[in-house]
Amino acid sequence: MIPGERHPTARGRIELTGVTKRFGETIAVKNISLTIPAGSYCCLLGPSGCGKTTILRMIAGHESPTDGAVLIDGENVVGLPPVRRGTAMMFQSYALFPHLSCVDNVAFNLKVRGVPKAERHQRAREMLARVRMETFADRLPAQLSGGQQQRIALARALITDPRVLLLDEPLSALDEFLRLQMRGELRRIQAEVGITFIHVTHTQMEAIALADLLVVMDQGQIEQAASAREVYDQPRTGYVARFMGGQNVLSGTVVRRGTNTLTIESGAKEVTLTAPNAPPGEGASFEAAVRRDHIRLSRAASNGGQPGMNAVIGRVAAIEYQGTWLKITLEEACSEEFVVNVPDNIFFADPLSVGEPVLARWDAGEIHFLAAGAKASTGSSALGHTEMATAGGR
Amino acid sequence: MQRDLGKRPWTFYVLAAFFALFVLFLYGPMSAIFVLSFQGPTGGLTFPMNGVSLRWFSALFNQERTGDFAGGFTRSILLALLVLALTVAISVMAGLAFRRRFFGSTAVFYLAVASLIMPGLLVGLGVGLVYQTVGVAPTWFGSALGAQLTWTLPFGLLIMFAVLSRFDRAFEEAGRDLGASHWQIFWMVVVPILFPGMIAVALFGFTLSYDEFPRTLLTVGAENTLPLEIWGMTTNVTSPALYALGTVTTLVSFTVIALALGSIAIIQSRRSRRPISARTPATDVS
Numbered sequence: 001m002i003p004g005e006r007h008p009t010a011r012g013r014i015e016l017t018g019v020t021k022r023f024g025e026t027i028a029v030k031n032i033s034l035t036i037p038a039g040s041y042c043c044l045l046g047p048s049g050c051g052k053t054t055i056l057r058m059i060a061g062h063e064s065p066t067d068g069a070v071l072i073d074g075e076n077v078v079g080l081p082p083v084r085r086g087t088a089m090m091f092q093s094y095a096l097f098p099h100l101s102c103v104d105n106v107a108f109n110l111k112v113r114g115v116p117k118a119e120r121h122q123r124a125r126e127m128l129a130r131v132r133m134e135t136f137a138d139r140l141p142a143q144l145s146g147g148q149q150q151r152i153a154l155a156r157a158l159i160t161d162p163r164v165l166l167l168d169e170p171l172s173a174l175d176e177f178l179r180l181q182m183r184g185e186l187r188r189i190q191a192e193v194g195i196t197f198i199h200v201t202h203t204q205m206e207a208i209a210l211a212d213l214l215v216v217m218d219q220g221q222i223e224q225a226a227s228a229r230e231v232y233d234q235p236r237t238g239y240v241a242r243f244m245g246g247q248n249v250l251s252g253t254v255v256r257r258g259t260n261t262l263t264i265e266s267g268a269k270e271v272t273l274t275a276p277n278a279p280p281g282e283g284a285s286f287e288a289a290v291r292r293d294h295i296r297l298s299r300a301a302s303n304g305g306q307p308g309m310n311a312v313i314g315r316v317a318a319i320e321y322q323g324t325w326l327k328i329t330l331e332e333a334c335s336e337e338f339v340v341n342v343p344d345n346i347f348f349a350d351p352l353s354v355g356e357p358v359l360a361r362w363d364a365g366e367i368h369f370l371a372a373g374a375k376a377s378t379g380s381s382a383l384g385h386t387e388m389a390t391a392g393g394r
Numbered sequence: 395m396q397r398d399l400g401k402r403p404w405t406f407y408v409l410a411a412f413f414a415l416f417v418l419f420l421y422g423p424m425s426a427i428f429v430l431s432f433q434g435p436t437g438g439l440t441f442p443m444n445g446v447s448l449r450w451f452s453a454l455f456n457q458e459r460t461g462d463f464a465g466g467f468t469r470s471i472l473l474a475l476l477v478l479a480l481t482v483a484i485s486v487m488a489g490l491a492f493r494r495r496f497f498g499s500t501a502v503f504y505l506a507v508a509s510l511i512m513p514g515l516l517v518g519l520g521v522g523l524v525y526q527t528v529g530v531a532p533t534w535f536g537s538a539l540g541a542q543l544t545w546t547l548p549f550g551l552l553i554m555f556a557v558l559s560r561f562d563r564a565f566e567e568a569g570r571d572l573g574a575s576h577w578q579i580f581w582m583v584v585v586p587i588l589f590p591g592m593i594a595v596a597l598f599g600f601t602l603s604y605d606e607f608p609r610t611l612l613t614v615g616a617e618n619t620l621p622l623e624i625w626g627m628t629t630n631v632t633s634p635a636l637y638a639l640g641t642v643t644t645l646v647s648f649t650v651i652a653l654a655l656g657s658i659a660i661i662q663s664r665r666s667r668r669p670i671s672a673r674t675p676a677t678d679v680s
Contacts (some may be wrong), residue, residue: 028679060571061571062567062570062571081570081573082570082571082573083571083572083573087571089568089571090571090573091564091567091568092564093564095562095564095565095567095568096568097568097583097587098587098665099586099587099589099665100586106581107572108572108574109572109584110567112572112573112574112578112582113573114577140664140665142665155615156572157571160572160573185673272403296454
């Protein structure tokens with residue numbers, strides 16, 4: 001279902017056009033264009049220093065772009081204070097005012113607007129009830145646990161009735177159990193209030209679990225902006241494939257081209273693949289990805305032998321039990337680490353051991369060809385991905 | 395190697411004895427003065443005590459005999475309060491300003507802190523000379539106030555640096571995010587959060603001013619502050635009234651310090667009360 005349809009009157013459509021941010025000599029964000037549909041849950045994902053928090057702060061109005069425009073519902077908001085933008089931010093440290101009780105923290109926005117005490121306390125208590133914290137109204141922030149503080153921060157942001165809620169690494173300060181619980185809670189509240197959530201994170205699984213639109217960033221640029229499923233299943237570049245995990249990246253130089261086949265040299269090995277429609281010429285560098293859980297393992301002859309089409313031969317380097325599956329790491333398979341995720345019932349029917357030579361093979365349709373290096377940060381391309389993300393829905 | 399935890403090494407006793415000597419040196423004279431200030435009516439400046447009385451305390455307020463104690467005390471308190479207010483206001487504003495690098499910020503900082511190492515008497519002499527040259531009569535609330543601020547402001551600024559290094563800018567951004575104006579952020583967010591630090595600055599401002607001597611000596615003008623009054627008395631008062639004076643002023647200092655530290659402790663404990671662990675809130679696992 002399309003998020004925009006779920007809330008026909010949804011507000012909070014965000015467009016970044018050619019946004020650049022420089023801090024002195026360093027460029028934090030390079031010419032980014034991105035559209036986030038109204039009422040969607042968008043995750044900005046990337047390693048620290050990739051510019052994701054800077055983008056969030058520029059939408060929030062805590063930084064100004066050096067160049068480019070930030071549009072919310074069609075209006076350029078560059079230069080406007082946060083409240084005029086209709087944005088509210090939840091800070092990584094929560095930034096709850098330590099001298100105010102929970103109810104006064106939540107009522108802060110009403111207080112600065114001059115709402116009388118009785119009314120603002122009543123409305124703050126209603127908001128506290130929404131995040132299930134009404135019984136903690138009179139406590140000070142220091143008397144709450146991390147998860148409780150986060151709920152207060154959420155209530156304090158939502159009371160401004162924003163059309164966009166910006167969350168800066170909201171779950172990073174919580175332990176694993178609370179993180180999973182709050183993750184579901186955030187999604188529930190987003191669906192309830194029907195506004196746009198933009199959530200910055202460096203945790204892949206968190207982003208996949210939450211996002212309608214997942215934006216993968218690196219070095220100030222967007223590598224891919226699409227639905228979570230598309231990013232995970234069809235990473236656009238080698239960077240996305242490696243960063244998201246779950247994929248083996250076969251990289252190397254094209255050495256031979258057949259009618260429907262392509263042979264690349266990867267490390268000391270040659271790998272032959274079913275060719276893409278427009279195969280690169282001989283000598284070109286080439287990258288493709290195969291999902292780790294879509295590969296079958298079998299024992300290979302001890303002398304190795306030839307793997308054949310859509311397969312590699314390697315040696316088991318490590319076996320890691322993961323409960324429902326096993327992570328089998330191969331060495332000498334190709335130039336990069338090659339991992340196969342094997343379901344536990346299949347593995348234990350005929351267990352492999354470390355050091356054994358194995359053949360890893362996949363169906364021709366499982367290979368996914370990756371774009372060479374170029375970033376997706378130019379307008380048309382990013383917008384194109386965004387539309388796909390919207391159509392993909394959840 | 396197994397060590398007998400109950401037995402202390404010999405160095406412990408040496409160091410403990412040394413520390414005891416130090417404490418005696420620190421508080422011995424003060425205690426002697428405290429005890430002697432209750433000297434009997436016929437007693438002198440030294441032990442033994444000739445009875446016990448409050449006579450020397452009442453003599454303090456007899457201006458002819460002991461100098462202008464009441465006037466000096468009043469002026470010192472008022473001056474200390476003035477210095478306190480100005481030190482807090484200027485230090486807080488300067489501390490907030492120094493969070494950004496501005497043109498010449500390093501130079502301004504070193505200029506401000508340099509007065510910590512300048513001999514106080516020379517600072518006072520300089521200020522006094524300027525007043526004389528300009529032709530303005532020095533006063534305790536004018537020239538002396540300025541001279542004392544050269545001493546208290548660097549302290550205040552350094553304390554604010556320490557306080558602000560632990561102040562999260564996200565508090566201000568959160569205030570801005572929630573629609574507060576600059577003034578509202580300052581008064582409703584920054585000042586309450588920095589308040590314990592401001593009390594510390596106030597305490598320094600007050601106590602440094604209250605017993606300031608070298609900078610005040612040449613800038614005070616016609617009417618003395620208390621330390622100068624006491625200095626005068628040591629040369630012409632030869633009764634235990636001098637000790638009574640020492641006792642009274644020390645008690646004032648202790649009271650101020652106790653008030654300041656007490657209020658900081660109350661604020662800190664109010665803000666850091668831990669959650670009641672026995673009653674794990676149900677909402678955490680809802």
